[in-house]
Amino acid sequence: MGQANRMTNTGANCHQEVISLEGVSFSFQQQSVISDLSFAVKERDFIGLIGTNGAGKTTLLRMIVGLLKPTSGTIRLFGEKVDRFKQWERIGYVPQKNSLNPLFPATVREVVLSGLFGRSKLFKRMNKEDYKKCEDALHAMGIDDLQDKRIGQLSGGQQQRVFLARALINNPSLLILDEPTVGIDTETQESFFHMIKHMHQHHNITFLMVSHDLDMIRSYLGQEPAASNGKLKFHIKHSHETQDCVENDLAHSLKGLREQMESRKEVVLIGDRN
Amino acid sequence: MEIVTSEFFQRALIGGLLIGVTAPLMGLFLVLRRLSMIGDTLSHVSIAGVALGFLIGVYPIAVGLIFAIAASFAIEKLRKAYKSYAELSIAIIMSGGVALASLLFTMGKGFNNNVNSYLFGSIYTLNSTDLYVIGGVTVVVLIAIWSQVKELFLITFDEDAAAVSGLPVKFYNVMISVLTALVISVSIKIVGALLVSALLTIPAACSLIIARSFRQSVITVVIIGELAVVAGLLIAGIWNLAPGGTIVLLLIAVLLLLLVFRRGVRAGS
Numbered sequence: 001m002g003q004a005n006r007m008t009n010t011g012a013n014c015h016q017e018v019i020s021l022e023g024v025s026f027s028f029q030q031q032s033v034i035s036d037l038s039f040a041v042k043e044r045d046f047i048g049l050i051g052t053n054g055a056g057k058t059t060l061l062r063m064i065v066g067l068l069k070p071t072s073g074t075i076r077l078f079g080e081k082v083d084r085f086k087q088w089e090r091i092g093y094v095p096q097k098n099s100l101n102p103l104f105p106a107t108v109r110e111v112v113l114s115g116l117f118g119r120s121k122l123f124k125r126m127n128k129e130d131y132k133k134c135e136d137a138l139h140a141m142g143i144d145d146l147q148d149k150r151i152g153q154l155s156g157g158q159q160q161r162v163f164l165a166r167a168l169i170n171n172p173s174l175l176i177l178d179e180p181t182v183g184i185d186t187e188t189q190e191s192f193f194h195m196i197k198h199m200h201q202h203h204n205i206t207f208l209m210v211s212h213d214l215d216m217i218r219s220y221l222g223q224e225p226a227a228s229n230g231k232l233k234f235h236i237k238h239s240h241e242t243q244d245c246v247e248n249d250l251a252h253s254l255k256g257l258r259e260q261m262e263s264r265k266e267v268v269l270i271g272d273r274n
Numbered sequence: 275m276e277i278v279t280s281e282f283f284q285r286a287l288i289g290g291l292l293i294g295v296t297a298p299l300m301g302l303f304l305v306l307r308r309l310s311m312i313g314d315t316l317s318h319v320s321i322a323g324v325a326l327g328f329l330i331g332v333y334p335i336a337v338g339l340i341f342a343i344a345a346s347f348a349i350e351k352l353r354k355a356y357k358s359y360a361e362l363s364i365a366i367i368m369s370g371g372v373a374l375a376s377l378l379f380t381m382g383k384g385f386n387n388n389v390n391s392y393l394f395g396s397i398y399t400l401n402s403t404d405l406y407v408i409g410g411v412t413v414v415v416l417i418a419i420w421s422q423v424k425e426l427f428l429i430t431f432d433e434d435a436a437a438v439s440g441l442p443v444k445f446y447n448v449m450i451s452v453l454t455a456l457v458i459s460v461s462i463k464i465v466g467a468l469l470v471s472a473l474l475t476i477p478a479a480c481s482l483i484i485a486r487s488f489r490q491s492v493i494t495v496v497i498i499g500e501l502a503v504v505a506g507l508l509i510a511g512i513w514n515l516a517p518g519g520t521i522v523l524l525l526i527a528v529l530l531l532l533l534v535f536r537r538g539v540r541a542g543s
Binding site: 062065066067086088089091093095100101103104105106107110111114115117118126148149150166176 | 306308424425427428431432434435436437438439440441481482485486487488489490491
């Protein structure tokens, strides 16, 4: 339990704390799920969260985004207590895909645009700039040609790109992914992770990802967990371990990556494994 | 045919045109949130309110509305207690409403005929006060949906993502419940409490078959709702049939046609 405290002291101090937890506990029906968890995520850190079923991964994620209240302790986002946090447009959230109803009447474009709806003003209609952002996000994920399709018609991998595009439309500084590759074939998973890694290395985005994919987490974030709490294990790549060059144009840089991957798919998939 | 030009029929037609927009719109949000049965529950509870209104001599639709709003809050509370068994709370409140209504019916034997018109709907009983109330509710519902359609879409599509993007999810849940209660309590005099839920859910069921986008589904439910209400009232007026039943059977016919047509399209392609 106390082990997790180590994390607060590592990493460069010049970086802002994006997420911080102090003595966070959560119990459900008198059963302790998470107890006395403290850690801090700094700007551009990549946190991979692993744990068995019932370890509290989703519980922790839901507490961090304010969907669940911790039994005790404090959670801060960008230095602000989560229940008073207002700048939600800084956070991109990719939920588990299996919550989607395949019959839901919504096009890919409507879903991606909905990433902007949370912060829009009363009576405000979507304007040209918003549609441009949507185009860029679709383009970055390489799903331009799917934008008029009903979301339920897409394959699992394509749907995941749609949800990632929705999360990216606000240019978030923190991206939270809840088991993003459940039910997706291995090859699609590989390219999805490749894209995630690319975003982490070349853009100013902090990542918190829950995953069951041990291989991916270990190969990118190190074999051993940096900290643990009960059955929860935290694998971390700190901001100072990533390259410093930051590109601003996400759409452009992901397009470059995609072209590169398409032209030498085999090489990227193999070379990527370290 | 003279009935069509009569004043009471034209009142019914105007009332029908108004609820033909609002009921399917609210229904679309309910169906997409898997709360199809909520319309049934609220209408059964509001019948108890209507009966109480007759008993104490207060405008029945108003009392019905208060009952429906109270029921929608009670459902929200119970839903939290039973978490994933949300439909349990809907069933409990529905039988509670019917039980209360049956008690109130037996207490005031004199108004049974009047109550009947609320159970199955009657185009003959709509007065101009009713029309003003329906008009007011329509304005409120349309303004709310028009101004909040983006937020309502987000909350309907993915409640968690809506919360994470900073939307006050609780507020919108209450808003949807109250608007639904409003629409149902003014609709029961035209369609009937036992049938109003069809006007909420069947247009949405049709739109799930044909609409590709959310925008299209909004348009679809309104067109289908209006067609069924206007055609249903005309047929019911001319052949002296129950309006609620006629409207609902027309809606089901449209749904069946769409299902058959879709199969035809699939087989052909």
